Amino acid sequence: xxSPDEEKSAKDGFKDRNPFDGTAQAIPIPPEAHSLTVLPxxxxxxxxxxxxPFSTTQAVRSGGAFYALLGYMLAPVVIAWQENQxxxxxxxAYPHSSGSVVWCEAAFGPFIAWLNGVLxxxxxxxxxxxxxxxxxxxxxxxxxxxADEEQDLPVYIRFCVLxxxxxxxxxxxxxxxxxxxxxxxxxxIIALTPFVIFVLVGMFQVDASNxxxxxxxxxxxxxxxxEYELGGGFFPYATLGxxxxxPFLNTxxxxxxxxxxxxxxxxxxxxxxxxxxxxxxxxxxxxxxVFYLLPVAVATGVSSGNQLDWKxxxxxxxxxxxxxxxxxxxxxxxNGVSNIALYQAVMSGVVFKLMGMAHNGLLPRFLxxxxxxxTPTNAIIFSxxxxxxxxxxxxxxxxxxxxxxxxIALLLEYAAFIKLRISQPNVPRPYRVPFGTVGxxxxxxxxxxxxxxxxxxxxxxxxxxxxxxxxxSVITYQxxxxxxxxxxxxxxxxxxxMAPMKDSSEMI
Numbered sequence: 346x347x348s349p350d351e352e353k354s355a356k357d358g359f360k361d362r363n364p365f366d367g368t369a370q371a372i373p374i375p376p377e378a379h380s381l382t383v384l385p386x387x388x389x390x391x392x393x394x395x396x397x398p399f400s401t402t403q404a405v406r407s408g409g410a411f412y413a414l415l416g417y418m419l420a421p422v423v424i425a426w427q428e429n430q431x432x433x434x435x436x437x438a439y440p441h442s443s444g445s446v447v448w449c450e451a452a453f454g455p456f457i458a459w460l461n462g463v464l465x466x467x468x469x470x471x472x473x474x475x476x477x478x479x480x481x482x483x484x485x486x487x488x489x490x491x492a493d494e495e496q497d498l499p500v501y502i503r504f505c506v507l508x509x510x511x512x513x514x515x516x517x518x519x520x521x522x523x524x525x526x527x528x529x530x531x532x533x534i535i536a537l538t539p540f541v542i543f544v545l546v547g548m549f550q551v552d553a554s555n556x557x558x559x560x561x562x563x564x565x566x567x568x569x570x571x572e573y574e575l576g577g578g579f580f581p582y583a584t585l586g587x588x589x590x591x592p593f594l595n596t597x598x599x600x601x602x603x604x605x606x607x608x609x610x611x612x613x614x615x616x617x618x619x620x621x622x623x624x625x626x627x628x629x630x631x632x633x634x635v636f637y638l639l640p641v642a643v644a645t646g647v648s649s650g651n652q653l654d655w656k657x658x659x660x661x662x663x664x665x666x667x668x669x670x671x672x673x674x675x676x677x678x679x680n681g682v683s684n685i686a687l688y689q690a691v692m693s694g695v696v697f698k699l700m701g702m703a704h705n706g707l708l709p710r711f712l713x714x715x716x717x718x719x720t721p722t723n724a725i726i727f728s729x730x731x732x733x734x735x736x737x738x739x740x741x742x743x744x745x746x747x748x749x750x751x752x753i754a755l756l757l758e759y760a761a762f763i764k765l766r767i768s769q770p771n772v773p774r775p776y777r778v779p780f781g782t783v784g785x786x787x788x789x790x791x792x793x794x795x796x797x798x799x800x801x802x803x804x805x806x807x808x809x810x811x812x813x814x815x816x817x818s819v820i821t822y823q824x825x826x827x828x829x830x831x832x833x834x835x836x837x838x839x840x841x842x843m844a845p846m847k848d849s850s851e852m853i
Contacts, residue, residue, distance in 0.1 A: 381614045383624050385526020386607070390629035392529050392690035393603045394425070396683045397536050398640040399660065400600060406655040407592040409560035410645035416597050417641050421634040425601040427792045428755065429630045430778045431762045433623040436608040438765075438774045440618060443701025444608030444694075445758045451769065452761035455707065456822055461757045462702050463818040468751035469606070469695040470728060472599075474735035475747075476688040477510050480681060508733060514685065515729040518692045521718040522613055525689050532686035536679040539664065539672055540640045547667045551646030558645070560587035561652060578804040591802045598748050598799050600637065604630070605758060606694030609701060613719065619775035643667075692728065699724035749807040750814055752796040759789040 381389075405413040441447040445465060450458035481503065518525060583590045607626055614621040644660055647667050661680065665673025700721035703713030716722045765772070766782045778785055803811075 381522050381526060381610055381621065383621050383628070385523065385530060386610060386614065386621060386625040387628045387632075388529035388533050388686075389522075389526055389610070389690045389693060390604065390607050390625055391533065391632050392683075392686040393606045393694055394629065395600060395633045395636065396687040396690075397679065398540060398637050399657075399680045399683065400596065401637060401641050401644075402655040402657060402659050403596040404593055404600075405641070405645060406652055407560075407589040407596070409587065409652060410556055410558040410648075412560065412586065412588050412593070414556055414638070414642060414645065416593070417637045420597045420601050421630065421637075423791045424598060424795055425604065425630060425633065427759070427789050428602065429604045429626050431758065431789075432605045432607050433626045433776045434774055434778050435762060435765070436611045436622045437619040437776050438772050440611040441701050441705065442609050442612050442697045443705045443707075444611070444698055445605050445754070445761070446698065446702055446705060446707065448608075448761040448765065449757055450705070452764035453757075457757060457761075458705075459707050459822045460815070460818045461754050461761075462698065462707060463821070464750045464754035464757075464814060465605075466695060466698060467814050468747050468754060469603075469691055469698070470731050471735060471750070472603075472747040473688055473691040473695060473728075474732045476684040476691075477507050477514070477732070480510060480684040480688075481506055511729055511733045514688050514692070515725055518689055518696065519716060519718065519720050519722060519725050521720055522610065522693065525693055529686040529690055532682055536683040536686070537636055539675040539679055540636060542672060543664045543668060543676075544639045544643050547643040547647050547663075550667060551643060553646060555646050555648060556642070560589075578802065578808070580802055581804065583802055590798075591804075594795070594799050594802065595748050598752070598795070601633065602748075602751055602755070603691070603694070605755070606691070606698075609694050609697035613697075623776040692725075692732075695728050696721050696724040699727065746807055746810045748799055749803050749811045752800050753811065753815075756793060756796055759793055763789070 401413070401417070404416055408416065435448045436444070439447045439451060443462065446458045446462040449461040517528065578591070581591065604626060607622060611618050611622060640660070644663050648654070648663055650659075658677070658680075661673045661676040664676045699708065700713045700715070702708040703710055703724075712721065712724045712727065714721065714723050763782065763786055766785055778788070780788060800811075
């Protein structure tokens with residue numbers, strides 16, 4: 346058993362390590378930033394990934410009850426678990442606010458790191474631009490109006506409302522990780538409690554035969570009453586067993602990704618990130634699994650409608666019919682406020698990655714400035730500006746753009762994970778995926794195949810955005826990032842000695 350002094354040395358050593366190879370500290374952190382514990386971080390991770398089962402209606406609409414249930418049973422294992430476990434291992438082995446960028450640099454060098462960073466940031470900022478618009482739509486839906494009145498606002502009014510919302514949420518994000526974690530915990534209780542009630546009451550009214558309902562909606566029928574456009578791409582109308590694959594798989598992927606954003610907080614978890622991060626990731630993964638599968642199972646079991654009924658707001662209708670109007674209204678409110686938590690969680694991951702890349706030498710240093718609250722002020726301002734303009738784009742296009750860029754970034758992270766197991770086996774890994782190199786390679790294959798399928802089914806619009814992002818990455822790396830990278834300080838270099846640190850075999 347190690348002495349107290351040795352344990353303290355190991356914990357201190359975690360903060361003294363360079364994330365690239367286990368050497369000297371890269372980013373100075375204000376004491377106020379050492380505040381994230383398991384529950385606040387779990388809430389941030391959960392809302393980075395999910396935010397509740399509100400968006401599951403798209404999966405039922407495009408795949409029917411049987412395949413939607415099958416999807417939400419398999420997706421946490423096929424898509425999410427691999428990313429979750431890889432993030433847990435690499436976050437504490439290579440701690441840095443740039444997260445996956447450091448993994449890719451340690452494995453493949455600065456260009457792949459830059460490419461991963463740009464793809465992740467474009468994906469995160471694009472995904473975050475969804476939530477202000479959703480919140481505005483939620484407010485509009487609560488305003489009584491006649492059937493012939495348009496529900497949307499005039500462009501200039503919507504512009505002002507979105508600007509105000511984005512600025513307010515940017516300020517909240519600046520207030521500190523601890524505040525964000527506590528806010529997301531509170532919103533999580535508000536947003537998920539009605540689903541607990543719905544499941545507990547509705548389970549006794551379930552007709553299990555509904556779970557066997559196969560898809561009966563044609564492509565034409567689907568598009569007739571849907572905002573999701575299937576046109577464009579190599580396989581725009583691809584179906585399998587009646588399932589419309591593009592909206593179905595994109596929904597599942599969108600509902601289960603972004604666990605890797607947790608790595609951006611690895612330097613802000615106090616003195617025990619090797620315990621806080623894996624525990625938070627595992628709790629969040631279980632919550633994602635439960636709060637998708639059980640509400641979908643009960644909702645499809647009590648529903649007497651058809652596939653066309655499964656649109657935004659249908660879960661609130663079912664809750665009102667099954668339990669009472671008060672629960673339906675609660676779900677409507679929960680749907681609206683969950684967008685605030687989603688925005689804050691995703692925004693935190695984006696701005697901390699920007700800050701980490703600045704300290705990593707891949708972005709200008711001004712983006713790495715921390716406020717007295719430990720938050721990256723300039724990165725928040727920069728991201729808020731971009732998110733505001735993207736929030737004017739239609740929702741389904743943002744989802745596809747987010748999935749396409751994120752899918753490529755995630756494939757790079759999987760490759761980095763395998764490469765680092767081979768090239769840097771001696772780097773201490775306080776949390777370790779319980780497989781050898783061959784087992785880890787086999788582990789990522791199902792998720793990688795799923796991602797490749799999503800990329801293949803993408804629209805031309807998403808592919809063009811992906812190609813432009815790649816071209817932008819190459820040009821900006823050669824013209825800007827490469828020069829900045831060469832000038833990074835000695836504290837960010839790859840040289841030095843590994844500090845002492847407890848390995849997974851020594852931990853309880």
